[in-house]
Structures are given as C-alpha cells and as structure tokens.
Amino acid sequence: MYIHAVSHYLPSQVVGNEHFTNLNGLSSEWIIERTGIAERRKAGPGENTNTMTIEVVQRLSEKADLTNVDLIVGGTYTPYDTIVSLAHEAQHYLGIADIPVISISTACSSLLNAIEVVEGYFALNKATRALVIVSEHNTLYYNETDTISGHLWGDGAAALLITKERQSDGDFAIKALTTGGAAHTPKATTGVMMKPADGGVTMPHGRDVFINACLYMPKASLQVIEQCGLTLTDIDYILPHQANLRISRNVMKTLGLPEEKLISNIQRYGNTGCAGCAIALSEQWDTFQKGQRIVITVFGGGYSFGAMLVEV
Template identity: 30%
Template sequence: MIGSKILASGHYVPKDIVTNDDLAKVVDTSDEWIVAHTGIESRHVSLQGENTSDLATKAAEQALERAGVAADEIGFIIVTTFTPDGLAPSTAALVQRNLGASQAWGYDLSTACAGFVFGLSTADKFMRTGDYQYGLVISAEVNSKMMDFKDRTSTVFFGDGAGAVLLGKAERDFIQAEEMHTRGDAEVVHSGRIAPLTKLSADNYPKIDAFAQVGRSVYNEVTTLIPGHIQSILEKEGLTVDDVDYFVLHQANLRMIEKVAEILGQPMTKFVTNVQHYGNSSSAGIAMAFDQLNQKNDLTGKKVLLTGFGAGFTYGSLLLSL
C-alpha cells in the first residue's frame, strides 16, 4: 500500500498584535464584551503590507526547514484560502514562485474555514498515487483586508495567519477516516461576492463585499451539527470520543469549542486552541493549532481529530492515526 505521512509542520503570524482595547478605538465594542462572547483576547493582523501569499510562504519555509527538504523537491502545493491575493494567479502559484519550488504545480482550494481539512484530504489522495515524493498543504488567511470595521459582529473575531504541513511517502496512510459535507447556504456567512452587470457602462468596475456573518445562526448550526458529525465518523471506525487523544476544531470562537466539548462530554484539555491570541484565522486556525500541538508533543501513536466548518455551509473531519 502506498500511503503518506506528515513529515513536518510550521506556522506564521504577522508581528502586529491588535488587542480588544485597540479594536474598541475603531469599532463600538469593549474587551469585556469580546472576551465574554468569544474568549478572544488579541489577534495578529497584517499591517506591514504582507498579503496571503507572504504568510503562506513563511509557514511553508518553516515546515521545509524542519523536515530538511529543499523546495525544488516538492511535487505540488495546495493552498487553502478564501482571502487570496487575487482571483488570478492563484495564491499557490505565488507561493511556488516565492519558494523557488521549480518542480511543483499548485492551485488554491476554497472551502472557507474548513479549508485545511479539505486541503489535507485532497493532498493525501495525490500522495497515494505514488507519483509524488513530497507535497505541501498550506492554509493562509489575511482576514483583516476583508473586514468592514463598522461591523462589530464580524470584525472582533478575526485575525491573520498561516499554517503548513509537508507530506511525504509512507507505507501506511496517516488518515484513518474522513467524512465531508456541504449544505448550500449563501447568506449565513459570505465574503468577497462580486455582483454581475446590470447594464453596459463606462463606469462599470468590479466591486466586492466585505465579510459578513449571522453570528447566532453560525453558533446554532455548529453546536447542533458538529457533535453528531464527530460521533458519526468515530462510530464508523468502532471508536468513541474517549479514544481520541486530541481534538483540533476550527478556531471560530472559544465559547463554541467549549460548548462542543461539553456536548461530547470531553475535557477542554483534549481540545487544542489558539483562538484566544490568534482570533478566528479561518482555514489557517486548524493548521496553526496542529503545528502548535506537533511542536509540543510526540504524536506517534496518537489519534488526532481535525474538524473544520465554515461558509457553505461546508464541514468535515479527518481522523489522523499518527
């Protein structure tokens, strides 16, 4: 059997830290309200001109360095993002150039905040063909550039960052099980919508909308669907939540993660979180949290469940047997 394994991981956040008190100076909110409702105390924000491809490149460089693999040995690069540098070229193409990964092809994958789970699943399929020695999966977001800073229901949540994993060939596969879902919903969460023309005019120019979400609907959707989804994927493997060593959920909101843990009857010590100081970093949150877990622990023989959920409504899980 041809399989793949995670050789190394890395993550990067911009150096500028924006606290809740900083946000309160530009939007009608307070540190007390944000912490009470979200658990977020601060977030990293790209204020030095770094775009999504820049963050992605730095996370990838860290993973490559840790693995001792040269960029020109990579076979492919998948970047998951819904805040790309632009619609074309792909962010992955820019990362390929930045890294000097001359032998790699690349493309972007967009499933919003579930991106890392879907990207890792996709990359694993390519690795299992046996055609590639190494593949990169990078989740990167500059959410700040898509925010309406008059909208406190969205702005207070989000931060910027990137996480990466390098996959290599293995005799067995590191993904034990997966389950993916999409339920089309264009209104609960949306970002960057481009309206079609209604007339031909010299004044026509592309315009996109800012990120927007219906926070209560998102919370209800996640806390209703995700615990059952997690139990479903485990039951198919003859496992229970007690068999999982670590849960890495989308870092949407600490209170949301706490609620899922409560419903599952699992201690928060098994849930990896970075949302307190990174904010909701969309698809990058799980990737960065996995790297933080990977750097602090020997994951050999451990079962790690990655669960992403986001706009679409798209959600899915990967059960990793490391």
C-alpha cells in the same frame, strides 16, 4: 498518508480588544464573553496572503526537505492575487518545475479539503509528497467597525508536508478524513459572506452559523472516530475550527469530553480562517506523545464541514 512536518507564521502586530472599545464601544469583557478572543494578529504593510505563504514555506523547509515535493495545494478565501495563487507563489519560491499546483476555497474548511485533494492524488499515484498551505488575510477584507463580526478576525498562515509513505517515527498518521457540505440548509448561503465589492466580510445570520457549527463539527468528529473503529474514550484531543470559543466548548459538551482535551488558540489570534487549526497543530506539535490521537474538525461559510483523525 502522513503529516511529516508543519510550520506556521503569525504577523507581529497585535490588536487587543481595547482597539474595538475605542473604535465602536465594544468592551473587552463583552468580546471575551461572546467569543473568547482577547487579541488577534494583523498583517502589516507589505504583508499579504502570498507573503505569509513564503514565510511558512521557508520555516517548513528548515524542518523538512521540500526539494522533491510533487504536488502543491493552497487554501484561502482571502487571496492577494486571484490569478497567481498562493500555491503558485510557493512553487515559484521553491523553483520546482512541472508539478500540479492547485488553489481551493471552501471557506474555513479549506484545510481539510486541501488534504482531501492530496488524498486523491496519492490514490491515483499522481503524487507522493505534497505541500499544503493555508493562509488568510482576513483584515484585508473585514470592516472593523462592524459590531457583529469586525472584532473576530485575525491573520496567519501554516504549511504542512504530507507524504504517502511514512518518513520518520515522528510522523502523524492520517487515519480517517471526511468532508461535506450543508448548503442545502435555509441560511447556509447567507450565514457568513465575503464579497470584496459589496461590504467585505459580513455575518447577517451569526446565530444560524453558531447552531450549525455546533451540529456539524461533532457529527463529523464522530464519523471519523467510528470509521477507525474507535470510541470517544480513545481520543486525546479535539482541535476544532477556531471561530468562537463558545462554539468549541459546545462541541466538547456535545461529545461529552472534558475541556482539558480541547486545543484552542482563538484567545490569542482570533478567527484565522482555514489556517487556524493548522497553526494550532504546529504550535502543539512537539507536545504530543506517541500514540495520541487528535481529531481536527472544521466548519466554514457555505456551511462546509469536515473532520480528520490523526495519530502520532
């Protein structure tokens, strides 16, 4: 499989840490020390998961031909419409008839699980050109007065065109992909939750989330590296789920890699859920050099996790 093109969208409204200082007394220094976040983006009036989907699909269509897409997979845990999913919205916008349209949610791991769905369709010869969209509207569901997690969240979206065969020399080859779930662990189902009818986003066991994210992201990263017959010295960059800068740094420390190899955008955008890694990949796309290898690794609520190794 190959990533042929990628695009991203971020709302224009910037919410700095001073907003939370005024709201609940959390200082900017305190937030940065514990999370790395200085500011985040917030969807404006009329914006939602589906409208951000249209934005990224429009931007992707400027980079690649989407007229012959034969599979659409969307990922989100913050839907605008639980019936007409963001994937349906994308199909409607593109006007492509009679293709599989799927929406999934494995929390912040949805990006890699969506790509894994594509992998399955490709293996069964049911598709050859897939559109993957990840879009999160966290600020629709969060409680910004919550001093535990209210300051973490941001909104954004990204889209990727994934093809079964190489389309150009600039494609990123997906060399290995693995996903898993650790919901068997004691606090996995209560570590971080989002119940629209019962308080929105809550994180009653943030410490446990931190510990398990620091455990499973390096573990999954090593799995895909070993599957490719490579070692850590062969990896140019690590792109972890953008949940907390301390988690990302801990992942690098566990892997024994310098921070120069870490790709991070949480400082500017906050936790953008399953869209975070794809947004960062889109931002950095033109800076990567031929032959470079990037490991994308994720961890989400319910303790879903995964990693993917791509090569330019």
